[in-house]
Structures are given as structure tokens and as C-alpha cells.
Amino acid sequence: MNTTTEAAAGGGDLAVWVRTEPKLQEKVYGRRLPNGMELFVWPKPGFTKKFAALATHYGSIDSHFYPPGSNEAVHVPDGIAHFLEHKMFEEENGSVFERFAKLGASANAYTNYNQTTYIFSCTDRFEENLRILIDFVFHPYFTDQNVEKEKGIIAQELKMYRDEPAQEVYRHLLEALYHENPVRLEIGGTVESIQKITKEDLYTCYNTFYHPSNMVLVAAGDLDPEATLDLAAQEILARRPRVQGEIRRLYPSEPKGVRESRHEETLVAAQPILYLGFKDGQVGLTGEPLLRREVATAYVLHLLLGRSSSLYNQLYEEGLINDDFGTAYIASPQYAHIIIGGETRDPKRLEQRIWEGIHAFVAQGIAPADFARVRRRWLGHSVLQFDSVEYIANRCASLHFEGVNLLDYPEIVSRVTLEEVASRLKDAFVPEQAAASIVWPQAASGRKV
Amino acid sequence: MEASTFVTRPLAEGVTLYVRPTRQFKKVTVRLFFHHPLGEDAGLTALVPRVLLRGSRLHPTTADLARYREELYGLGLDAEIGKIGRDQLVEWELTGVHPQFVGAGQELLRQQLGLLAEVITDPLWQDGTSTSGQLSFRADYVDQEKRVLQDLIASLINDKRSYAMVRLYQEMFAGDPFSIYRYGSAEGIEPVTPHQLAEQYQRLLQESPLTIFVVGDVDPVQIEEQLRELWAQLLHDRPGHLPAGGWMPSPHPVRRTHEPQPTRQALLYLGYSTGGITYASDAYPALTMYSAILGGFPHSKLFLQVREKASLAYFAWTRLESTMGAMVATCGINAQDEERALDIIQHQVEAMARGDFTEEEWSATLEGLITGLRSAYDSPNSLIDRVLMGVVNGRQRPIEEMIAALQRVTKDQVVEVAQKVQLDTIYFLGEREAQG
Numbered sequence: 001m002n003t004t005t006e007a008a009a010g011g012g013d014l015a016v017w018v019r020t021e022p023k024l025q026e027k028v029y030g031r032r033l034p035n036g037m038e039l040f041v042w043p044k045p046g047f048t049k050k051f052a053a054l055a056t057h058y059g060s061i062d063s064h065f066y067p068p069g070s071n072e073a074v075h076v077p078d079g080i081a082h083f084l085e086h087k088m089f090e091e092e093n094g095s096v097f098e099r100f101a102k103l104g105a106s107a108n109a110y111t112n113y114n115q116t117t118y119i120f121s122c123t124d125r126f127e128e129n130l131r132i133l134i135d136f137v138f139h140p141y142f143t144d145q146n147v148e149k150e151k152g153i154i155a156q157e158l159k160m161y162r163d164e165p166a167q168e169v170y171r172h173l174l175e176a177l178y179h180e181n182p183v184r185l186e187i188g189g190t191v192e193s194i195q196k197i198t199k200e201d202l203y204t205c206y207n208t209f210y211h212p213s214n215m216v217l218v219a220a221g222d223l224d225p226e227a228t229l230d231l232a233a234q235e236i237l238a239r240r241p242r243v244q245g246e247i248r249r250l251y252p253s254e255p256k257g258v259r260e261s262r263h264e265e266t267l268v269a270a271q272p273i274l275y276l277g278f279k280d281g282q283v284g285l286t287g288e289p290l291l292r293r294e295v296a297t298a299y300v301l302h303l304l305l306g307r308s309s310s311l312y313n314q315l316y317e318e319g320l321i322n323d324d325f326g327t328a329y330i331a332s333p334q335y336a337h338i339i340i341g342g343e344t345r346d347p348k349r350l351e352q353r354i355w356e357g358i359h360a361f362v363a364q365g366i367a368p369a370d371f372a373r374v375r376r377r378w379l380g381h382s383v384l385q386f387d388s389v390e391y392i393a394n395r396c397a398s399l400h401f402e403g404v405n406l407l408d409y410p411e412i413v414s415r416v417t418l419e420e421v422a423s424r425l426k427d428a429f430v431p432e433q434a435a436a437s438i439v440w441p442q443a444a445s446g447r448k449v
Numbered sequence: 450m451e452a453s454t455f456v457t458r459p460l461a462e463g464v465t466l467y468v469r470p471t472r473q474f475k476k477v478t479v480r481l482f483f484h485h486p487l488g489e490d491a492g493l494t495a496l497v498p499r500v501l502l503r504g505s506r507l508h509p510t511t512a513d514l515a516r517y518r519e520e521l522y523g524l525g526l527d528a529e530i531g532k533i534g535r536d537q538l539v540e541w542e543l544t545g546v547h548p549q550f551v552g553a554g555q556e557l558l559r560q561q562l563g564l565l566a567e568v569i570t571d572p573l574w575q576d577g578t579s580t581s582g583q584l585s586f587r588a589d590y591v592d593q594e595k596r597v598l599q600d601l602i603a604s605l606i607n608d609k610r611s612y613a614m615v616r617l618y619q620e621m622f623a624g625d626p627f628s629i630y631r632y633g634s635a636e637g638i639e640p641v642t643p644h645q646l647a648e649q650y651q652r653l654l655q656e657s658p659l660t661i662f663v664v665g666d667v668d669p670v671q672i673e674e675q676l677r678e679l680w681a682q683l684l685h686d687r688p689g690h691l692p693a694g695g696w697m698p699s700p701h702p703v704r705r706t707h708e709p710q711p712t713r714q715a716l717l718y719l720g721y722s723t724g725g726i727t728y729a730s731d732a733y734p735a736l737t738m739y740s741a742i743l744g745g746f747p748h749s750k751l752f753l754q755v756r757e758k759a760s761l762a763y764f765a766w767t768r769l770e771s772t773m774g775a776m777v778a779t780c781g782i783n784a785q786d787e788e789r790a791l792d793i794i795q796h797q798v799e800a801m802a803r804g805d806f807t808e809e810e811w812s813a814t815l816e817g818l819i820t821g822l823r824s825a826y827d828s829p830n831s832l833i834d835r836v837l838m839g840v841v842n843g844r845q846r847p848i849e850e851m852i853a854a855l856q857r858v859t860k861d862q863v864v865e866v867a868q869k870v871q872l873d874t875i876y877f878l879g880e881r882e883a884q885g
């Protein structure tokens with residue numbers, strides 16, 4: 001594919017760049033602000049919705065760090081990044097939701113292991129909404145009272161997730177796979193851990209991680225890119241003109257091997273659930289190497305257990321799996337693991353059959369024809385992702401923190417070779433790095449439907 | 450933004466094609482709906498597409514089909530069972546990349562459309578049965594799909610909120626076909642034979658009204674020609690679609706059901722009758738405003754009162770079941786807060802009936818609804834779902850018309866709706882402390 005990068009015409013501001021992918025018919029404008037923040041605008045002519053995401057590279061795993069100007073590291077309560085996300089919506093004069101609502105926009109936010117993202121969606125008055133987004137994310141307002149009030153709300157949110165068997169089996173899998181890495185903890189913390197959170201903790205985290213140099217803004221929709229970049233730059237620089245010091249985060253080193261090779265528990269569920277997990281022995285990749293590893297792993301998983309694989313079809317026909325079965329690879333510079341599983345009538349037998357399938361696959365290797373066919377699938381799918389402004393903005397932000405421009409994604413996918421996939425297959429499934437998490441159903445109390 | 454959303458073409462009696470030619474998307478979306486009245490045969494109907502997806506005459510195994518879809522650049526081909534009012538919908542969905550983005554020729558689109566026709570109309574029959582005159586699907590596929598569909602029905606309990614919604618409707622609409630779960634019941638599926646399934650398949654193929662949608666960079670005339678050629682076996686006359694909604698409960702005291710379950714979060718679901726107002730009613734825009742002011746947004750009464758003020762819940766909202774003429778209000782709480790939450794919700798419902806809402810609540814709600822409606826232009830599926838609602842309800846409400854109608858709604862009309870809304874059923878899922 002041809003990619004061209006040039007200074008945007010007309011504006012005369014060399015800080016604004018534009019890149020195009022003619023074959024993909026996509027274009028992205030960007031600008032790096034003097035305070036270190038990156039801005040992206042994806043013009044999507046013909047789209048009605050206008051969407052923006054303002055994200056900070058700060059998630060649930062960042063609970064041990066040096067506050068700015070301090071030489072003493074602090075350890076904040078688990079779940080604080082998510083708690084902070086909730087509290088950002090509160091202001092002196094009420095809720096941020098109301099400011100967006102007046103303009104007919106809908107706002108929301110989400111926190112994951114690595115980042116906190118604030119989003120809004122509108123069809124009209126984008127500029128005013130963008131001003132509100134920037135204004136509220138750069139304006140913390142925490143009081144003892146509003147922090148206390150939030151505890152009941154978040155406790156309900158955490159309880160809701162814990163009533164989902166699939167979430168529970170995943171949570172226990174991560175607890176089994178990892179000794180130390182904070183990815184083993186719930187993103188939102190626990191009902192107990194959030195009780196300890198104070199407004200002072202929230203300000204400490206805010207002042208440490210909500211730095212422009214640690215943040216990114218992405219807008220997508222039928223927008224004037226240069227005007228949008230100008231407006232965003234002006235609003236952000238008015239609030240945070242300077243570069244702030246480097247963020248020093250502390251992550252525990254993760255030993256090789258798993259903490260426990262299996263975890264079993266009983267709860268209200270339709271039938272047993274098995275998740276097998278495989279922890280990567282080595283992490284620390286960023287940028288294109290990380291993305292290529294993600295894609296190569298996805299190939300491995302699809303060739304091993306996708307709908308077109310013989311193993312998937314055998315397991316299905318043997319009555320061991322159903323529509324719930326799936327695979328995933330979750331990777332970041334700090335942790336990475338494969339998950340395989342779903343509902344099953346016989347978790348022990350399924351576990352055994354998956355291992356047999358893995359050994360056979362590793363022995364047999366990957367046929368070039370299978371690789372070529374799955375590659376076509378990838379090429380198609382990497383294009384379709386550009387049909388949604390939400391997807392573009394959210395994915396552009398998360399890939400930016402990994403060191404990749406979303407526009408390069410289809411091209412990077414197409415560069416992944418059979419050799420890369422074959423070599424990934426060899427190190428993907430190490431027994432010492434594997435764990436199983438099983439949920440057994442409690443005597444069902446649900447009625448027949 | 451294009452105001453008229455679809456080009457409409459009747460292809461036969463009971464078969465309508467809706468095409469939206471647009472360069473907006475890199476994918477081409479095709480959806481095909483067989484409308485079938487919800488009834489005792491719901492499980493049987495739900496099995497049909499599952500067995501068809503296991504293999505066709507030309508691609509006899511699931512792996513063969515999956516490999517061919519990969520060749521077609523990861524063509525999405527799936528079936529799902531939907532339910533709108535008393536319609537059970539057998540839905541087929543095709544999502545393929547437009548040829549120009551993968552350097553493929555126009556034959557790709559033809560192959561995509563052809564595969565859907567192949568799976569639906571050229572199935573894999575059990576060997577030998579066609580000569581005996583008794584058509585039958587492969588017994589092993591049928592058995593496997595019966596098991597997986599039964600799993601799917603049972604797994605509803607894993608999603609407590611969906612489960613609670615289904616259970617509320619079962620209580621509220623007891624005896625009405627609407628209370629039937631879209632996949633039927635495990636017991637209903639158990640005795641199904643491969644031959645029975647083949648008969649149900651043929652009934653659907655011959656008699657069900659069909660609604661077809663295509664959204665993407667296509668030419669409506671060419672698409673019609675291609676469908677007439679590739680889908681010829683589907684495009685024959687059938688009975689037309691009959692409206693499948695509406696409900697007027699006979700007067701009764703509020704029903705209250707408690708289902709004990711050891712959950713961490715208790716779920717309170719309140720079912721209301723709208724007093725006969727449905728999607729097809731002239732008062733539907735006023736009902737939409739009513740429900741949204743009460744619980745449609747984070748600025749709405751329920752979110753502010755139950756969550757932000759009382760700190761009882763993470764979610765609190767209302768949703769319309771507009772084909773039937775019902776509304777659900779819900780929140781997730783600690784079990785001991787049941788009465789308090791119920792009280793707050795009822796107070797807000799009463800406030801609505803008194804016309805107790807502000808200019809700000811009104812305008813934010815109206816703006817929010819308009820944004821939601823217009824956002825559908827960016828999603829082929831949302832656009833399709835809207836027209837489909839119109840088909841099932843016998844009244845189309847195009848986006849811009851609906852917006853204009855919402856803008857004309859008056860406060861008095863909303864109060865009038867509010868006074869018709871009646872609490873019908875209270876459903877509570879959770880571990881309630883021992884009572885009296």
C-alpha cells in the first residue's frame with residue numbers, strides 16, 4: 001500500500017501532519033502539542049455521528065508509582081483508576097452528563113488495565129462538546145462527600161460483574177496465571193478495597209497520570225480536521241501549557257511459571273465453564289513488534305481452534321463445546337496471555353482434548369495453504385474496522401499507547417509471515433506457563449424458560 | 450445525510466427488498482428475515498438455521514463452509530433468532546468486505562450473495578431420504594444442534610439482567626405468545642426429529658413472509674437482478690405480513706414475583722402497560738418522550754434519583770417494549786434496598802403523571818433522542834432494525850419523520866400518556882431476607 005505523509009496544505013502550521021492510505025481510502029490528521037500531547041483527527045465524510053475520545057495512559061495496573069516531585073513511591077488502593085474515572089464526571093455545579101445532555105450528546109468513560117478513556121458522541125455542535133470534554137477531564141473536583149457517595153454506586157457495579165460466571169472464571173484464571181503482576185487484580189478493585197479510597201488519593205493519581213504528555217485525543221467524523229486540531233490545541237494549551245516531568249511507575253517483576261495450575265469454584269451457572277490460560281514467558285514489546293506478535297498469535301489460535309479448524313469441529317461434534325467457545329490473546333508491554341475456553345459439559349475432558357490438539361498441531365506445523373486462506377480473512381477484517389467512528393477513535397487511542405498508528409494496522413497485518421506464525425506456535429503453549437480455571441454450577445435455582 | 454433511507458422493491462407477494470446504496474461503508478451488509486408467528490413450535494423454528502449452517506450440499510461440513518468464507522476475505526455469514534412482538538424472526542446476515550478494498554473483482558459480491566442462497570436453499574439432506582420421499586436433515590447434525598440450542602437456552606441464567614427481563618415478560622404476558630422465549634424451550638426441542646425439522650424448514654421456505662435488506666456500495670437495479678437470479682428459489686409469492694403487536698391487560702391487582710437466587714446484586718424489574726399505546730399508535734412519539742424523561746438517559750429521573758441521589762444502584766433506566774405496548778423500569782441494588790428503590794421509582798412515575806418535569810429535562814431528552822435517531826445513519830444494522838420494526842408493526846417511522854413528530858409532542862400529550870401507564874408486574878431476583 002502507498003502511504004504518504006505530508007504537512008497539511010493551507011494551514012501553514014508545520015506541526016500539523018496528514019497521512020493517507022489511498023487503497024483503504026482513509027486519512028488521518030495529527031498534531032503534537034508543545035506540552036507533549038498527541039492529537040488525531042479522522043475525517044469520515046458522509047458519517048452523521050461525530051465522536052471523540054480523550055484518553056490517559058493510566059489503568060488499573062498503575063497503582064504503584066512516584067507522585068510528581070516526590071522521591072517516595074506510593075501504593076494506592078486497588079480500583080482507584082476506575083474510581084477516579086467515575087469521579088471526573090462530578091463538578092462544583094453538578095454532573096458533566098448534564099452539560100453534554102443540554103447539547104444532545106451522550107458521554108461515557110471506561111477504564112481497563114492500561115488506560116482510562118473519556119468519550120462523547122454527538123451529531124451536532126461538535127465544537128461545544130469537544131470543549132466540555134477537554135474542560136472536564138482537565139478539571140478534577142473531589143470532595144469527601146462526593147467520594148463517599150460514589151462507593152455505593154461502584155459497589156453495585158462490582159457486584160454486577162461478579163454475578164457473571166464468565167467474568168469470575170476469567171478473574172480466577174488471571175489470579176492463577178500471575179504471581180505478582182497487577183493484571184491479576186480486578187480493574188474496579190473490590191467492594192473492600194474501594195472503601196479505603198480518599199479524595200487525597202484521587203488527587204495524587206490525577207496529578208501523576210493526567211499529564212498531556214501521557215494523554216491522547218482522537219476525533220472521528222465528518223469534521224474539518226485542521227479546525228478541530230486548532231480548537232483542541234487551543235483548549236488544551238490554555239489549561240496545560242507545559243511539559244510535566246516523566247512518570248515513574250513501578251511494576252513488580254513477574255516470576256516464570258504460574259501461581260497455581262488450576263482453580264475451581266462453584267457458583268450459579270448454567271453448566272461448567274473452562275478457561276485455559278497461557279502466560280507469555282517474555283513481555284516488554286511495544287510498537288510494531290508487539291502488534292505483529294498479537295496478529296501472529298491470533299493466526300495460531302484461529303488455525304488451531306477457529307471454525308475452520310478440524311479440532312474445533314471435532315470438539316463441537318463430540319459435544320464438548322458450544323457457541324460460547326472462543327479464544328483470545330491479550331497483550332500489552334507489561335503482560336500477555338492466551339485464553340481458550342467456554343461452557344462445556346465436561347471441563348476435564350475438554351482440557352485434555354485441547355492439549356492433545358495443541359500437541360498434534362505443534363508436531364504437524366502450519367500448511368501454507370491454510371495460512372494463505374486465513375490471511376485473506378485477516379485482510380478483509382482489518383478493512384471493515386474502519387466503518388465505525390467509535391471503533392476508529394477508541395482503537396487509535398489504544399494503539400497510540402502501544403506505539404502504533406491505526407492507519408498502519410492493515411499494512412502491518414499483511415506483513416505478518418508464515419514463518420512468524422510458525423515460530424509463535426512453538427512458544428505459545430508451554431505447560432509450565434499454563435493454568436486452568438473452572439466454574440462448576442451450583443444446583444440450578446433458575447426456572448425453566 | 451440522506452433523508453429517505455431505503456429504495457423499496459416488492460420482489461413477489463410477501464417478499465420485499467429494501468436497498469440503501471451508499472459509499473459510506475467499506476462493507477456490504479445483507480440481512481434476510483423470515484417472519485414466523487411465535488408459538489409452540491418456537492424451538493423447532495430456532496433449530497432450522499442452526500442445522501442449515503452446519504453444511505450445504507456443496508459445502509457439506511461446517512469446516513468446508515468456514516474455509517470457503519475465509520477465501521471470500523472473511524465473509525460473515527450467520528443466522529440468529531429474533532423476536533419482535535409476536536413475530537419470531539429467522540434472520541440471516543451476510544457481512545462482506547466490498548471488493549474494491551481487497552483488490553477483488555465484482556464477482557466477490559456475487560459469490561457472497563450466492564453462498565447465502567446456497568446455505569438456505571440447497572441444504573445437505575440425509576443420504577437416501579429423498580428417494581423414499583421423506584426429506585430429512587442429517588441426524589448427527591440435528592442431534593448436535595439440539596444440544597447446543599438447549600445449552601443456549603440454559604445459559605440465559607448466566608446473564609442475570611437478560612434472564613430477569615425474560616422472566617418478567619413471562620409473568621407479565623403469561624398465556625400470550627409474546628411470553629415465549631425466542632429459542633423456545635429445552636423440553637420443546639428434545640423430541641424434534643430430523644424429518645420434522647425438514648418439514649418446518651420447507652414451511653418457512655414456502656410460506657413465511659420475507660424481508661430483505663442490502664446496505665452498501667451497490668446499485669439497486671443490479672442487486673435486484675442478481676437476487677432474482679441467485680435467490681430465485683426464495684422469490685415466489687407468499688402470504689403478506691400481519692401486524693404482530695398490541696396488548697391490553699384485563700384489570701388486575703399488581704402481580705409480584707420474587708425469585709430467590711444467591712446473587713451479589715439483586716435485580717428489580719417493573720413491568721408497565723402503556724394502556725394500548727404501541728409503535729403504530731399516533732401517541733408513540735409522546736410515549737417515547739415519556740419513557741426517556743423518566744429513564745432514558747444519565748440526566749433522566751431514575752438515574753438521578755436512584756443512582757446519583759440515593760446511591761442505591763449502578764444502573765437505573767426504562768425501556769419501551771413498543772410493539773407490545775409495555776415499558777420496563779429497572780435497577781440493580783442490594784436486596785435489602787428493594788422497598789426503597791421501588792418507592793423512589795414509583796414516586797418518579799407519579800411525578801410524570803403530574804407533569805412534574807422541567808423545561809431542561811424536556812429539551813435535553815428531546816436532543817438526546819434526536820442524536821440517537823440520527824446516529825443510526827452510521828450503522829447499517831440500526832437502519833435495518835428500524836425499517837424492520839415498521840414492517841412488524843405495520844407502520845414505518847422514518848428517522849426524520851420521527852424527529853419531526855417528537856418535536857411536535859406537547860407537555861399535555863406526555864401527561865396524557867403518563868396517566869395511561871399502569872404498573873402491571875413486579876419481578877425481583879435475589880436473596881430476599883425471610884419475610885413475615
